[in-house]
Amino acid sequence: MNGLSTAFIYVIQTLGSLYLLIILLRFILQLVRADFYNPLSQFVVRATQPLLKPLRRLIPGLAGLDIASLVLAIGVQLLLMIVTLLLMGIDVGGHLAQLLVWSLIGVTSLFLKVFFFALIVSVILSWVAPGSYNPAAQLVNQLCEPLLAPIRRLLPNLGGLDISPIFAFIALNLLDMLVIGNLVVMTGMPKALSPFI
Template sequence: MNGLNTAIIYLVQTLGSLYLLIVLLRFILQLVRADFYNPLSQFVVKATQPLLKPLRRVIPGFGGVDFASLALAILVQLALMIGVLLLMGYGVGGYLMPLLVWSVIGVTSLFLKVFFFALIVSVILSWVAPGSYNPAAQLVNQICEPLLSPIRRVLPNLGGLDISPIFAFIALNLIDMLVINNLAAMSGMPRALSPFL
């Protein structure tokens, strides 16, 4: 593989991964019932609407879960993997089912990572800008709240010290180590195909 081909693969992976993140954020924002009037939410909606609108005609939502955006995330991951394999000179004939399984694993891994990094940002913001009205800070808190509130209900009151993010980090890491990594290993998923593993 020459340098130009490597650069093209890098560009495809980077731009495709960014769009995949935006599509998955659309799913997550609807899942956690985030404020869709937030400017960042509006950006996510406008960036995903062209591909999501036709898909919604085929895949309806159910119980407040936007299955169309989840399906779009899996399709974007699948297209990204196929594109990278073709650029690397491999054929994909006969490998569609494993690629689809790997796409689901990659999207699930990214799903966990979004919550993991949102928690990190939330913890930092609670130290440097508690109670901030910044749109990004509000969105991060709305993403983290459904994960943290069940933990807060179980933990005893520690006088204003919130250690629920520590337990959320532990839970996310355990799911990643015990479920995602094992599924990727059992399915033979190459790490080079998904930057989120």
């Protein structure tokens, strides 16, 4: 593999992963019932609408979940993996089922990472800009609240000190190590696809 194809793979993975993140954010924002009129939510909706609108005609929502955006995320992940492997000169013929499983693992891993990094941003914002009305800060708090609220109910009152993010970080890291890590090993996911997990 020469330098030009390596650079091309990098560009494809970077741009594709960014769009994949936006698609998955569309699913997550609806899942956590985030403010639809937030400017960042509107950006996510507009960026995903061209592909999601026709897909929604085929795949309806289920129990308040945006199944079409989840299917689109898995499809984009699958396409990115196929393109990456083809550019590396690896034959993907006959391995579609395995690639689909790896795509599911990749999307699940990204799902956990969204919450992990949203928690980091939320903790930093609570130190530097508590109670901020910035649209990004509000969206981050709306993302984290469904994860932190059950933990807060279990913890005793510590006089204004909120340590629930620590337990959320531990839970997310354990899920990543024990579930995602073991699935990667069990399915034999190649190192070439490691940027996707």
